Amino acid sequence: MAPWGIYVHVPFCAKRCPYCHFVLVESDGSLHERFVGRVCREIEDSPHRPPEVASLYFGGGTPSMLEPAQVARIVEKAWTVLGAPRGEVALEANPDGLTRERLEGYRGAGINRLSLGVQALDDGELRALGRTHTTADAREAYRLSCGVFEDVGVDLIFGLPGQDFGRTLDRVLEWSPTHVSLYGLTYEPGTEFARRRDRGEMKPLEPGHEAEMYSLAMDRLGAAGYRHYELSNFAKPGFESRHNLGYWDGRPYLGFGPGAHSYVPHRRWWNLSNVNRYLDAADPVMGSEELTEGQRVLERIFLGLRRDVGVDLLAFQEEFGVGLLTRFRPQVAELGALGLVEVEEGRFRLTRKGRLVADAVTARFA
Numbered sequence: 302m303a304p305w306g307i308y309v310h311v312p313f314c315a316k317r318c319p320y321c322h323f324v325l326v327e328s329d330g331s332l333h334e335r336f337v338g339r340v341c342r343e344i345e346d347s348p349h350r351p352p353e354v355a356s357l358y359f360g361g362g363t364p365s366m367l368e369p370a371q372v373a374r375i376v377e378k379a380w381t382v383l384g385a386p387r388g389e390v391a392l393e394a395n396p397d398g399l400t401r402e403r404l405e406g407y408r409g410a411g412i413n414r415l416s417l418g419v420q421a422l423d424d425g426e427l428r429a430l431g432r433t434h435t436t437a438d439a440r441e442a443y444r445l446s447c448g449v450f451e452d453v454g455v456d457l458i459f460g461l462p463g464q465d466f467g468r469t470l471d472r473v474l475e476w477s478p479t480h481v482s483l484y485g486l487t488y489e490p491g492t493e494f495a496r497r498r499d500r501g502e503m504k505p506l507e508p509g510h511e512a513e514m515y516s517l518a519m520d521r522l523g524a525a526g527y528r529h530y531e532l533s534n535f536a537k538p539g540f541e542s543r544h545n546l547g548y549w550d551g552r553p554y555l556g557f558g559p560g561a562h563s564y565v566p567h568r569r570w571w572n573l574s575n576v577n578r579y580l581d582a583a584d585p586v587m588g589s590e591e592l593t594e595g596q597r598v599l600e601r602i603f604l605g606l607r608r609d610v611g612v613d614l615l616a617f618q619e620e621f622g623v624g625l626l627t628r629f630r631p632q633v634a635e636l637g638a639l640g641l642v643e644v645e646e647g648r649f650r651l652t653r654k655g656r657l658v659a660d661a662v663t664a665r666f667a
């Protein structure tokens with residue numbers, strides 16, 4: 302059986318960014334101890350025992366708001382109860398407040414991969430995004446992180462009106478991180494940016510302009526030797542995120558913390574997303590579903606098309622008893638004629654042109 306991923310959602314940020322819709326609360330640190338205790342109890346109470354663990358991932362929120370000793374307690378609990386990961390123990394961090402001592406503390410806690418929320422390398426753009434760090438903070442945090450970790454990636458946002466994304470890419474390429482994740486700015490309901498857009502105070506970029514930024518990233522990062530191994534992710538050879546590869550490849554994962562999702566074939570369940578309710582609940586699971594064959598087929602296609610290697614046609618046929626190209630003949634023919642998808646060496650995948658309109662392509666299979 303394939304090794305499983307373990308995810309811990311840390312729902313704390315110093316301040317909610319105006320575009321963010323993630324499960325979190327603005328935090329002064331007062332809930333952190335309770336949270337660590339609750340997550341450790343949730344891990345202990347889990348009825349699942351992975352045959353093998355591929356990765357442990359701290360996402361958020363801002364996991365680097367937890368003290369290294371608090372991260373260490375969760376890592377130790379997960380290792381003891383669920384098993385030590387074969388390689389990757391990753392933590393998302395924001396540039397604010399990262400000192401060498403703190404970073405060494407995380408390394409001592411077992412973290413071996415850092416994902417730095419840089420987002421932009423222009424102070425005006427960072428202010429527009431409501432971020433609490435500056436370009437200088439990001440540069441210093443990256444420098445310090447590289448002194449402690451070999452594997453340091455950065456997260457960037459594109460699609461901000463007026464953004465000079467090429468300049469941010471140039472600056473990031475000078476740093477040469479192991480991994481770059483790109484997130485297109487979205488206007489999720491309930492966020493401050495969505496309200497500003499609705500009041501006419503903010504005008505989202507035209508989709509064509511956003512596609513130009515994405516295309517620029519594909520060109521620059523590709524030329525610099527990064528593999529575009531997933532729609533939003535680029536890695537130097539050997540530095541792909543094992544944890545996220547597990548999601549896209551349909552491997553099981555256990556999620557802990559508020560709003561975290563878990564999946565074992567063919568069942569998915571998810572936790573209460575209200576942080577206080579999560580902390581107080583005897584059982585944090587809020588809901589679950591058995592995946593129908595139709596859902597599994599669609600997920601295999603949605604997730605597979607995110608990867609550069611696409612969907613393995615033989616594996617698809619073996620799992621579902623019918624070939625993808627047969628089952629979706631009209632869609633494949635139409636999208637193929639538009640140059641958006643291709644079949645090569647037994648894999649069905651997006652072309653470069655298809656990656657620019659990936660959501661529209663996958664929607665054709667829904």
Ligand code: SF4
Pocket residue numbers: 313314316317318321322323325361362363395418
């Ligand atoms: S730092 Fe990240 S998780 Fe926290 S509010 Fe901003 S975008 Fe959301």
